[in-house]
Amino acid sequence: xxxxxxxxxxxxxKNLNEDNIREYFNTHFKGDCLLVVGDEELIKIHFHTDSPWxxxxxxxxxxxxxxxxxxxxxxxxxxxxx
Numbered sequence: 001x002x003x004x005x006x007x008x009x010x011x012x013x014k015n016l017n018e019d020n021i022r023e024y025f026n027t028h029f030k031g032d033c034l035l036v037v038g039d040e041e042l043i044k045i046h047f048h049t050d051s052p053w054x055x056x057x058x059x060x061x062x063x064x065x066x067x068x069x070x071x072x073x074x075x076x077x078x079x080x081x082x
Contacts, residue, residue: 001074003031003048007055008070011043013063018043021062029055048073 021043022036031049038044043062047055052070059065075081 001077003033003050004072004074005049005052006069006071006073007045007047007049007052009045009056009059009065009068011038011045011059011063011065012041013043014041016040016043016062021045024058025055028058 016038017040018036018038022034025031025034025036025047029047029049029051031047031051033046033048035046036043045055045059049055056065056068056070
């Protein structure tokens with residue numbers, strides 16, 4: 001399964017920009033189902049990727065990250081705990 005990790009998190013910071021974050025994801029990360037929504041102080045990220053640690057590393061440079069969820073969709077599709 002490609003892009004097997006459903007990666008979700010919140011970023012709290014200052015001067016956050018949805019468009020810039022979306023562009024960075026599209027340029028630097030392989031994945032799909034990207035969702036970047038929020039405002040200058042709080043952004044929600046949802047992304048399917050094989051490299052969730054790279055996403056977390058990048059997002060941590062933007063501000064404080066929390067409510068982090070990384071689920072293995074391949075395991076879930078087999079009826080196992082994600």
